[in-house]
Amino acid sequence: MTQLKCENLSLGYDGKEILSDLNFNVNAGDYLCIVGENGSGKTTLMKTILGLQPPVSGKISACGGLKQNEIGYLPQQTLVQRDFPASVWEIVLSGCQGRCGLRPFYSRDDKELAKNNIEKLGLTPLMKRCYRELSGGQQQRVLLARALCATKRMLLLDEPVSGLDPKVTQEMYSLISDLNKKDKLTIIMISHDIEAALSYATHILHIGKSVFFGTKEAYLESDASAVFSKGGLKDVGIN
Amino acid sequence: MSELINTLSLYLKYPFVRYALIVGVLVALCSSLFGVTLVLKRFSFIGDGLSHVAFGAMAIAAIFNLTNDMPLVLAITVISAILLLRTGQNTKIKGDAAIAMISVGALAIGYLLMNIFSTSSNLSGDVCTTLFGSTSILTLTKTEVWLCIILSIIVVAIFIIFYNKIFSVTFDENFAKATGTRANLYNLLIAVVIAVIIVLAMNLVGSLLISALVIFPALSAMRIFKSFKSVTVCSAIVSVFCSLLGILISILASTPVGSTIVAVDIVVFLIFAFIGTIAGRMS
Numbered sequence: 001m002t003q004l005k006c007e008n009l010s011l012g013y014d015g016k017e018i019l020s021d022l023n024f025n026v027n028a029g030d031y032l033c034i035v036g037e038n039g040s041g042k043t044t045l046m047k048t049i050l051g052l053q054p055p056v057s058g059k060i061s062a063c064g065g066l067k068q069n070e071i072g073y074l075p076q077q078t079l080v081q082r083d084f085p086a087s088v089w090e091i092v093l094s095g096c097q098g099r100c101g102l103r104p105f106y107s108r109d110d111k112e113l114a115k116n117n118i119e120k121l122g123l124t125p126l127m128k129r130c131y132r133e134l135s136g137g138q139q140q141r142v143l144l145a146r147a148l149c150a151t152k153r154m155l156l157l158d159e160p161v162s163g164l165d166p167k168v169t170q171e172m173y174s175l176i177s178d179l180n181k182k183d184k185l186t187i188i189m190i191s192h193d194i195e196a197a198l199s200y201a202t203h204i205l206h207i208g209k210s211v212f213f214g215t216k217e218a219y220l221e222s223d224a225s226a227v228f229s230k231g232g233l234k235d236v237g238i239n
Numbered sequence: 240m241s242e243l244i245n246t247l248s249l250y251l252k253y254p255f256v257r258y259a260l261i262v263g264v265l266v267a268l269c270s271s272l273f274g275v276t277l278v279l280k281r282f283s284f285i286g287d288g289l290s291h292v293a294f295g296a297m298a299i300a301a302i303f304n305l306t307n308d309m310p311l312v313l314a315i316t317v318i319s320a321i322l323l324l325r326t327g328q329n330t331k332i333k334g335d336a337a338i339a340m341i342s343v344g345a346l347a348i349g350y351l352l353m354n355i356f357s358t359s360s361n362l363s364g365d366v367c368t369t370l371f372g373s374t375s376i377l378t379l380t381k382t383e384v385w386l387c388i389i390l391s392i393i394v395v396a397i398f399i400i401f402y403n404k405i406f407s408v409t410f411d412e413n414f415a416k417a418t419g420t421r422a423n424l425y426n427l428l429i430a431v432v433i434a435v436i437i438v439l440a441m442n443l444v445g446s447l448l449i450s451a452l453v454i455f456p457a458l459s460a461m462r463i464f465k466s467f468k469s470v471t472v473c474s475a476i477v478s479v480f481c482s483l484l485g486i487l488i489s490i491l492a493s494t495p496v497g498s499t500i501v502a503v504d505i506v507v508f509l510i511f512a513f514i515g516t517i518a519g520r521m522s
Contacts, residue, residue: 050417069419075411084279084410087466097407098418104400130465150418 001028001064003154003186004049009058011044017056018044024205024213028064028153031180031187033197033204040208042190046158049188069098072151072185074143076158082132088142089127092118095149110149117145121175137168144175154186155179161193169193173200243491250490258379263482263500265391266440267452271478272398273433274457275471276409284335285323286453288342289437290446292319295349297441302356309386313438319345320434324426387439394432401425406467444497455504456481462508462515481507 004026011019019041026032036042047053048060050073062071072095095117096110106114118124121141126134131142140160147155160176161169177200179185191197197204204219206212212222250256270286277285296315323337379387398405407415408425416422440449456478460470485500492499 047413050413052413052416067419069417071417073414073417075413078411080279080281081410085461085465085467085470086406086410090406090467091410094403094407094410094415095418097403097415097420100403101419105403128466133465146414150414 002026003028003062003064003066004188005059005061005063007059007061009048009060010056011041011048012056013044013053015056019207019211020056022058022207022211026154026186026188026203028186029180029184031177031200031202032189033201034188034190034207035192035194035197035204036207037209042207043158045207046156046188046190049156066153070151070153072147072149072155074140074147074155074157074160076162077139077143084131086131087127088118088123088129088131088134089114091131091142092123092145092149095146098150114145114149117148120148121145135168137164137172140164140172141175148179151185154188157187157189159190159192161191161196169196176200246491247487255378256490258381258384259496260483260486262379262384262387262439263486263496264479265387266436267456267478267482267500268475269391269394269436270440270449270452271456271474272395272471273429273436274453274478275460275467275474276405276429277433278454278457278461279409281335282324282338283454284338284342284450285320285433286437286450287447288323288338288345289316289320289434290441290449291342291349292316292345293438293441294446295345295352298349298352302352309438312441313435316438317431317434320430321427324430390435390439394436397428397432401428405429410467444500448497448501451501451504452478452482455501455508459504459508459511462511463518477507477511478504 002025006022006024009019009022010017011022018039022045034042034045044053048055050071051069093106093111093114096106096114099110100106118127121144123138123141123145126138126142131139134142144160155176157176161172164172173196176187176189180187180200189197189201198216198220201216203215204212206219212219214222277283293312293316296312299315300311319341323341404415404420404425407420408422408429412422412426436453437449440452444452456474457470459477460474464470464473481503482500485503486496488494488503489496489499
């Protein structure tokens with residue numbers, strides 16, 4: 001079942017086009033990795049998918065019962081958040097905001113959902129703790145729990161492991177993989193980490209000078225991977 | 240000590256002192272509620288910018304000899320607030336620069352207009368009062384007090400009703416937008432409310448010191464408390480306490496109201512920062 005459809009999509013900002021004629025579909029249960037060089041438009045694509053900015057031309061549409069505001073989103077951390085006085089509980093609960101609509105306060109269901117997601121990600125002991133005192137990996141898990149409150153179907157992750165150490169990175173990846181396999185969540189992940197992309201993803205979207213969309217297996221055979229994955233793998237090796 | 244209490248109770252017999260206390264407490268409460276959001280959104284200086292706009296608007300009102308300048312000042316300030324927060328994210332002139340520009344610009348134009356068209360004989364005195372607050376808090380009329388009470392109730396009600404939305408929008412605007420919260424609408428709401436608070440607060444501390452009323456309680460609370468709710472509640476309490484104490488001291492010691500309140504705020508901030516450091520070391 002197709003959940004997200006991109007047709008002849010052109011992206012950019014301030015009227016400048018940075019990517020044109022993009023076509024791809026995301027089906028329920030897919031694990032799509034978006035890879036590409038810096039500045040190739042990965043984040044712009046993500047913002048367009050989320051409806052934060054309009055496409056220059058073309059169409060991006062959610063289908064198969066998915067509404068655009070039902071996409072959970074794990075953003076990169078912003079400067080504001082780093083010293084934000086908020087408890088883990090408050091942040092995770094704020095993921096239910098989209099469900100609230102015009103209702104001013106959270107319902108019992110919302111709180112139950114938040115509690116379940118906190119438990120699912122093993123954050124229960126940290127519930128009362130302050131967000132800014134947590135480690136990078138814990139903060140990522142809090143934001144992931146919040147994203148889970150906002151969605152039951154699709155999760156968008158913007159470089160979820162940047163700044164994490166190798167052990168925590170591994171935990172994060174297996175967590176995401178679990179969500180994909182056990183909870184049947186569709187995953188779209190932006191990543192620099194081509195090695196991880198190739199070991200977890202089912203589909204790859206490579207953007208930049210050459211554009212590729214297809215399954216992981218097809219990607220490994222393609223030219224796009226030849227240029228990028230070598231450099232990418234070397235980078236990983238150094239890290 | 241008993242002498243102090245005697246003097247105080249003597250002063251409290253006068254209605255204008257009671258009015259000043261009521262208005263002072265309400266303005267402090269309102270400004271501190273939204274102060275937390277502003278500090279976290281890196282808009283600490285919006286208070287400063289908007290209050291200078293209000294100063295400019297007052298100058299215009301003075302030229303036209305408007306006896307009741309409140310509506311005009313309010314309208315101009317609200318419009319500027321909307322423009323400022325709208326341009327906040329996606330323009331060539333970024334937030335801080337835009338605020339600085341409007342702030343200094345309005346100050347200069349206001350002073351210029353007052354100078355050219357002044358009808359008053361004591362111009363520098365007039366300017367000084369608008370900038371640093373004046374005794375005008377002690378000359379409030381009953382209507383003004385009621386207006387202030389009603390506006391404060393509305394502001395507090397808006398804050399409580401939209402508390403969760405304000406939290407989401409402050410913590411992560413993009414996430415809120417992406418998951419279907421109308422972030423722009425709430426930003427607009429915050430801007431309008433801030434403008435109203437600032438116009439209210441100008442009587443109290445004057446346009447130069449309003450920022451202090453907005454940011455000091457929030458910053459103090461953030462030294463110690465760790466959840467959004469506790470920070471908000473604490474900053475409201477701190478703010479009300481400081482204003483109350485400030486007004487009382489200024490009455491007893493005949494010091495200027497605005498700067499006394501701000502001085503108390505600074506002292507409380509230092510105490511909180513000290514406690515915060517110690518608590519941080521211990522844990």
